[in-house]
Amino acid sequence: MNTATMTEKQQAVKPDLNQPSHETQKYGEIVKLPNGLSEKVCKESVALLNQCLADTITLRDMYKKHHWQVVGPTFNQLHLMYDQHYEAQVLLVDILAERIQLLGGIALAMAADIAETTKIERPPRGREPAAVQIKRLAKAHELIIVEARKAAKKVDEAGDDGSNDVFVSNVLRTNELQVWFLTEHLVAASPVSA
Numbered sequence: 001m002n003t004a005t006m007t008e009k010q011q012a013v014k015p016d017l018n019q020p021s022h023e024t025q026k027y028g029e030i031v032k033l034p035n036g037l038s039e040k041v042c043k044e045s046v047a048l049l050n051q052c053l054a055d056t057i058t059l060r061d062m063y064k065k066h067h068w069q070v071v072g073p074t075f076n077q078l079h080l081m082y083d084q085h086y087e088a089q090v091l092l093v094d095i096l097a098e099r100i101q102l103l104g105g106i107a108l109a110m111a112a113d114i115a116e117t118t119k120i121e122r123p124p125r126g127r128e129p130a131a132v133q134i135k136r137l138a139k140a141h142e143l144i145i146v147e148a149r150k151a152a153k154k155v156d157e158a159g160d161d162g163s164n165d166v167f168v169s170n171v172l173r174t175n176e177l178q179v180w181f182l183t184e185h186l187v188a189a190s191p192v193s194a
């Protein structure tokens with residue numbers, strides 16, 4: 001059917017796929033919301049949260065990589081644990097991204113942006129022994145834990161209690177628990193070794 005012959009009703013329900021491309025908010029800018037925090041505090045908190053978000057997305061994806069590639073005598077236990085930890089990291093990603101948005105910021109979302117921002121070392125594409133996977137994950141957790149503690153102090157000093165709570169109650173507690181579960185697989189009595 002030709003657009004010229006469409007009725008008004010037909011035209012009203014036809015998707016307009018020729019929308020002009022433009023950003024409504026640039027990355028790094030803050031839209032001031034009535035949240036009782038200054039724009040400066042929001043901008044600083046958003047930067048810290050976005051760094052944590054990039055590192056958390058990277059860790060989340062490492063868990064899925066290792067879930068798919070794990071082998072060895074503890075395959076089943078690690079396969080299941082990696083997936084459980086992945087799911088917990090998925091929840092953290094959402095919590096961090098929503099906190100960024102409610103502070104008036106823009107949350108990182110695309111893989112290329114995450115890769116440019118993360119402080120976590122990129123693993124090789126290929127399969128590694130389970131012990132190396134665990135060591136790599138533990139190292140990533142430690143980086144997030146150390147950075148989250150620093151960020152929690154900064155946002156606390158700035159009066160951003162909500163972001164402090166995210167860093168302490170969500171990021172720290174989840175990562176501390178997961179690193180404990182991981183490293184218990186590396187004790188001397190463990191059948192997992194490189």
